[in-house]
Amino acid sequence: MVTATTQGVKISVETFFQPDVSNAVEFVFAYRITIENKSESTIKLLRRHWYIFDGIGIWREVEGEGVVGEQPVITPGGLHQYVSGCHLKASVGKMFGTYEMERQTDEFLFEVKIPEFLMITPFMLN
Numbered sequence: 480m481v482t483a484t485t486q487g488v489k490i491s492v493e494t495f496f497q498p499d500v501s502n503a504v505e506f507v508f509a510y511r512i513t514i515e516n517k518s519e520s521t522i523k524l525l526r527r528h529w530y531i532f533d534g535i536g537i538w539r540e541v542e543g544e545g546v547v548g549e550q551p552v553i554t555p556g557g558l559h560q561y562v563s564g565c566h567l568k569a570s571v572g573k574m575f576g577t578y579e580m581e582r583q584t585d586e587f588l589f590e591v592k593i594p595e596f597l598m599i600t601p602f603m604l605n
Contacts, residue, residue: 483594487518526579534569
């Protein structure tokens with residue numbers, strides 16, 4: 480698991496290879512994100528911006544509103560967790576990015592770092 484904290488918002492990421500839906504030309508990974516609000520203000524996740532690097536040299540960017548169809552509001556001391564996935568052409572890759580958050584008390588916008596995490600098939604670790 481990797482973690483990063485920005486302005487009182489802690490992001491933790493765990494990855495899981497999905498062998499049942501992977502094959503020799505497409506490797507599928509799931510990742511679980513935990514967003515913990517360690518600040519004193521209620522926050523709302525507005526947008527995400529991902530950078531995805533496939534081990535064969537392909538870079539992709541993904542931007543959009545919310546996460547998995549939601550724009551969660553997280554109270555102080557609260558957390559939001561979700562699971563999503565990524566398809567790669569190589570058996571190894573990585574992702575990182577940012578969330579755009581809004582502090583609910585004054586509508587202040589700020590970015591939260593999503594730490595870089597690796598996606599590696601288990602057979603690459605042997």
